[in-house]
Amino acid sequence: MRSDMIKKGLERTPHRALIKGTGVPQSELEKPFIGVATSFTDLIPGHVGMRDLERFIEKGVHTGGGYSFFFGIPGVCDGIAMGHKGMHYSLPTRELIADMVESIAEAHRLDGLVLLTNCDKITPGMLMAAARLDIPCIVVTAGPMLSGRGDGGRKYSFVTDTFEAMARYKAGVIDAKELQVCEDNACPGMGSCQGLFTANTMAILTETLGMSLPRCGTALAVSALKRRIAFASGEKIVELVKNNVTPRQIMTRAAFENAIRVDLALGGSSNTVLHLLAIARDAGVDLPLETFDILAKETPQLASMNPAGEHFMEDLDAAGGVAGVLKQLGDKIKDNPTVLGLSTLQIASSIANVDETVIRPVANPVKKEGGIAVLFGSIAPKGAVVKQSGVSAPMMRFEGTARCFNAEELAMAAIMEGRIKSGDVVVIRYEGPKGGPGMREMLAPTAAIMGMGLGDSVALITDGRFSGGTRGPCIGHISPEAADGGPIALVEDGDRILLDIPNRKLDLLVDEATLSARRAKWQAPEPKIKGGWLARYAKVVTSAHTGAITE
Structure with missing residues (x-):
């Protein structure tokens, strides 16, 4: 075992003394050392119930024959961080979380990990660490909130x-x-927000990847089932350690394709594009951005999920959960191992009935294409992402007039003051991974556009990103970003912009000579944040089309 490096041999006498100093008895030193990375915090509704799940994970680990050690991981609530300086920190914490889990597991030579998580950037950060470490790991997502x-x-x-x-x-x-x-x-209690926002989408994709037990991705935070899953996960991690089953054996190219297809079938958050790209990189899997669009064209959307649709997470869980989606997708799903020990196809076949009012069959989809589309064009030569499941039919193709803002706050003020009119394309730039820094979510302006009744007459494009709660013609992840001199930096008020989702195009209708003249005059702006670790982050973060990873 890895932990033998700190507990066996004469030269490890000091190490054993320190371990015993934590209260570990001599009799337990022969057991696998299991780290439980917990993101419990009183600050996030999705995480306040984790103390209870920690107890059941601990019981499971000890029942399985291991010895558990808890360590803390930070969490940011995107909803609370929204619309102010705090949102700069949200996406960058994904890298911090991955680094922290890696650091503790390596420094203390843990044999395996249970990763207790729930909300937006915490789950992908933990999966990145699991892929990077490639030691036995299992993920427990704390579950969605009941609807109000x-x-x-x-x-x-x-x-x-x-x-x-x-x-x-x-x-x-x-x-x-x-x-x-x-x-x-709106928020009646513990759990991640009720619709298919980023937290719940990532929980579903974690289960689809094979890194958590069946039903974990959809079982409600308040349920006894979630407790039982936590206990079973604690037991299972000891078995995974004994059999040396590691994440890279599970998170294969086939697993990522399955996850993308489930995401597309449910119309999930566009943030998953960033996260799956980043996780795949740490897993050593080649996953180009174009993969999402290739699969979108052959994977129908099978469910109508809140916020763009009618069903909540509680409905999806009752309808069959992830296994139900796998079953409905049929031969579009590839067989792949999971932490349970059964393969994806075995899990899918174990479901006897699926509620087809929630998870439709392939022959009768909600929409013929999956929920996410990747656009290219003169504004986004390296790509942009739209949650097409949330776009109404009249706005799938739209030509409008640019209204440019160099910060989210400026755009939000214009929307709330009634200065944005039908036919406008709101351009929010210098909000990318580097320019933000941190690629802030744009839920406030996108929700304001919908709430003001402009969802069928105004589009929004940005080098930032969107909440999983965003709906409407909102295009994010534009690459290259404005801070890198991407074409979005050259757009001026009054320019015409063409959005053509069916043909995957996003174009600035300005001639090349004019753009060349603008490019010659363009200068990179001063960084918005010049101190603290975000200033360092801005120097090493990559473009959105690569997953906004750090190098």
């Missing part, structure tokens, strides 16, 4: 009933009393 409930059985959800409700109030559609009702009911 109101009079007449109305269901409330975080994005629709806070961000979009705020804009509806501003537009005079709802009054202050209704806004307060939305605020009070």
Whole structure:
């Protein structure tokens, strides 16, 4: 075992003394040492219930014949960090989390890891570490939140009933009393936000990759099932250590293709593009950005999930969960190992019935193409990403007039003040991985556009990114970003921009001579943040089309 390096031999007497100093008995030194990386915090609804799951993971580890050690991992709530300086830190914490898990596992020679996670950047950060370390690992995602409930059985959800409700109030559609009702009911308790936002999408994809046990990706945070999954995961990690089953045996090219297809079939968050690219890199798997679009054209969207659709995570779980989606996708799914020991196809075949009102069959899809599309063109020569599952039919092809803003706050003010009109294309730039720095999410302006009733007449493009809660014609991840001198930096107010999702095009309708003249005058702006670790991050982070990784 790896842990023998710190607990066996005469020269490890000091090491054993320190281990015993933590309370470990002599009798336990022969057992596998299992690290439990926990992102418990009182700051995030998706994480407040983790103390309970930690107990069950610990019980499972000891039942399985291992000895557990807990260590903490930080978490940022994207919803709370939204719309101010805090959002600069969200995506960069993914790299910190991966580095921290790697550091603790290597420094203490842990034999295996249980990765307890839930929200947006924490799950991919832990998966990156698992792929990088390639020691036995299993992931436990803490589960989604129940939908809020109101009079007449109305269901409330975080994005629709806070961000979009705020804009509806501003537009005079709802009054202050209704806004307060939305605020009070949108988040009824523990768990990740109820729709297919980034946290829940990544939990589903973690299960699809084979890195967590069946139902883990959809079982509700408040359920006894989630406790049982936590216990079983603690048991299973000891078995994985004994059999030397490691993440790179599971996270293969086939596993990533399966994850992309499930993402497309559900219409998941566009952030998963960034995360799967980054995880694949650490797993040593070649996964070009174009893969998402190739698979999107042959993978139909099978579910209509909140925020762009009608169903919540509780509905998806009851309908069959991840296994149900795998079953419905049929021969589009490749067989691959999982931490359970059964293959993906065996897990899919174990589902007797799928609720086809929630997870439709391939022959009767919600849409013929998957939920994500990758666009290229004169604004985005290295690619851009749109959650096409959230775009209405009239906006799939749109030509509009550029309204340019060099920061999210400037665009948000223009939207809320009514300065954005039908036919406009809002351009938010210098918000990419380097320019942001940190590639901030644009949920506030996108939700404001929807709430102001402009979702079918205004588009938004950015070198930043979007929340999984974003819907409407919102194109992000534009590469190269403005801070690198990408074409989005050359757009001027009044330019015409063409968005053509069916033909995967995003073009600036300006002649090359004019662009060349603008390019000759362009100068990189001063960094928005000049101190702290984000200034260092900006110097080493790569473009969105590579997953916004650090080198």
